[in-house]
Amino acid sequence: MAKIFSPNTQYTGLSASILFVNGVGETSDPNLLEWFRDHGYIVEEETTEESVASNDEPDTPKPIEEMTLPELKEYAEKNQIDLKGLTKKDDILAAIQGASNGSVSE
Incomplete structure (x- = not known):
């Protein structure tokens, strides 16, 4: 699941069928993720490697x-x-x- 950050950090509502609360929405749809990137949103995707690395590293x-x-x-x-x-x-x-x-x- 990827997090999508709206340019308006206070935005709460629907955009491209994704619910945003305080400027943050989530989806795993690659087409929507690309659409949001193209429209100035920040997309933060979690990868399997990042998940494993975060569990192996000390909480620094x-x-x-x-x-x-x-x-x-x-x-x-x-x-x-x-x-x-x-x-x-x-x-x-x-x-x-x-x-x-x-x-x-x-």
Whole structure:
């Protein structure tokens, strides 16, 4: 199952038959995934190798500077950091760093 991230992080509704809640939807349909990519959405697909690797690796947090946009959004959500109106990776990164005073809590 792949996660699809809407350019509008606040969007809740149906797009191309996929339900989005707070800018995130899910599907495994390859045609829809390609459509969303073509229309500016971020598609994060889980591969079998990633699943196996994530189970083998110790639970070491990734530095926020190395996180992808979807990872930053997930981090902010987990840590209750408000990203309202922010869509660019650099802006989101700055908001997270500002909220945590430059350090990532573990």
